[in-house]
Amino acid sequence: MTRGRGRPVAVFDDTARERFLAEVAAGMKLGDAAQLVGVTPTLPSYHARKDKDFAQAFADAKARGKAARDAAKDHGEYRYNVLGGRCDICRAAATAARAARRPANDNAPSTNDPPTPAGSSPTAFSLRDFSSVPDRRAA
Numbered sequence: 001m002t003r004g005r006g007r008p009v010a011v012f013d014d015t016a017r018e019r020f021l022a023e024v025a026a027g028m029k030l031g032d033a034a035q036l037v038g039v040t041p042t043l044p045s046y047h048a049r050k051d052k053d054f055a056q057a058f059a060d061a062k063a064r065g066k067a068a069r070d071a072a073k074d075h076g077e078y079r080y081n082v083l084g085g086r087c088d089i090c091r092a093a094a095t096a097a098r099a100a101r102r103p104a105n106d107n108a109p110s111t112n113d114p115p116t117p118a119g120s121s122p123t124a125f126s127l128r129d130f131s132s133v134p135d136r137r138a139a
């Protein structure tokens with residue numbers, strides 16, 4: 001029997017199925033997971049229609065993948081800074097964002113605020129002394 005020319009027939013064997021399901025469960029898109037194990041994007045669905053056990057495993061993997069994507073979606077700098085998120089994802093995002101904003105100067109002070117001179121305050125420059133300004137209403 002000759003296979004003929006064109007796209008080689010991919011084998012969706014147990015090894016490929018397990019890898020496919022693991023990637024889907026981790027949140028990978030179905031098409032990407034199929035490509036990864038070397039099958040056409042429609043082949044897993046085809047097998048799910050023929051094989052009840054695989055259909056169940058496929059459905060579970062998709063549900064876990066969606067949950068994984070949803071869980072990761074809302075994590076990040078905003079959650080760390082504003083919502084108090086302290087998981088690894090949020091902490092890493094906030095650290096990376098801070099590092100990106102920091103000027104590329106190794107000698108820069110480690111805080112964002114300039115040193116405050118003694119006897120002054122950071123907002124003193126904005127205070128005007130109006131005691132010497134003539135009151136025009138009295139003129």
Ligand SMILES: [Zn+2]
Nearest residue numbers: 075085087090
């Ligand atoms: Zn988080």
